[in-house]
Amino acid sequence: MESPFTPPSHPRVQDSPYCGRRGGQSRPLPLSVSSFQPYRVPLLPDDHVAEDQTPLHSHSISFEGPPTELNRSYQSLLQLWISKMAEISQVESDDGISWYVEQSGSGPHIVLIPSGEGDCHSFRALANLLSPAFTVTTFDMPGFSRTIAPASALEALAPAKGADQIIALLNKLDIPEATFYGSSSGGLFALALLQRYEERVERILIHEVPMHVIGGLRDWVDLPPSEDSKLIAHCKGVFANVMNEDAVAWESLGPDYHQRLEKNFVTWVKTYMPVVDDAKWDKEELKAKKDRINWTLGGLMPLGIFYENIIVATEAGIAIKVLNCKHFPYVSIPGALAEYIRECCK
Structure with a gap:
C-alpha cells in the first residue's frame, strides 16, 4: 500500500532566479510512493542558463523516489512547480468570452499570445524565465482549450x-499597457x-508571421466533420x-x-487560419512604427515558408533576428528566447 511521501529535506531549488516571484523557496513535494531511491530531477532542460550563467540543470530538486514514478512524471513535476507560482483564473470579458488566464511575476507587463494551436501551456517555461523581471500574462485563445467563447467570437475572424x-x-x-509577444x-x-491600439502597446515581438496560407491547407477549411x-492526423x-526541431x-x-x-x-484550420488573408501590411505604417517592432525568424525553418517576412521587414527598415530554432522557440529554446526578449525590452 502506498504511503504519503515527504522527503527528509523538502525539495529546494538551489539559487535559481527562475523559481517563482521571490526566488528559490523550500516547499514540500506532494508525492505518494512505496519505495525510495535517490534522484535529482532538473527543473529545466540542460540547455537553459540562469542569469549567473550557471546551467539550470544544476538548479534541481533533490528527493528520493522510485524511478518508474519519476520517469513518468518529470514534466508533471515541472508543471506542478510552475503552477505554484502562476495565478490561474477564468475571466469573462464584456464580449462574452470566458478566458482561461495565467499570470506570474512582477514588473512591466508582457503578454504572450498563443499561435495557431491556441493553448498557452506551451509558454510555461518561457513565462517561468521571464517572471523575475516581468508581470507575465498569457491565455488560451477564444474557442481553444479552456477559453470558452460564443460562436460569434469566431465568426468573420480577422x-x-x-x-x-x-x-x-x-x-x-x-x-x-504591455509588450506583446506572438x-x-x-x-x-x-x-x-499595434495598429489599432497604439497607446496600449509598448512594443511587439513577432516570430515567423504567416503572410499566406501554407501549401494545400486552405482546402481543409470546408471539410465536413467526418474528415476531422x-x-x-495531418x-x-x-x-x-515541420514546426518543431526538438521532438522531445x-x-x-x-x-x-x-x-x-x-x-x-x-478550430485552427476552420476559423483561425483564414485570418491570414485579412492581415494589414501597410509598409509606410510599419516604417513609422519600426522602432517598436522586433522581428525574428527560425534559422532551422525551411526558408521558403516565411521568406515574405524578410522582404516586408527589409522594405520597412526592420532588422530580422535569426534564432536557432523553428516555429516555436518558446518550446525548444525558451532560455535563449527569454534572453532575447529581455534585451529587446531594456
Missing part, C-alpha cells in the same frame, strides 16, 4: 477582431494591436515534424496538452 478581443480581456485585468498567428494579433480525424505531423520538448508538453490540441487543430 486580426483586428482578435486584437479587439484581447484588449477587452486586458481591460478586465487592468493592464493599461509567433505565427499570435504575431498577426500582436501587429493588429484526417485533419487532426496537423499532428505538421506541428511535430514538444512531446514533453504532456498528454493533456496534446489531447486538447486535437480539438484545437480543427
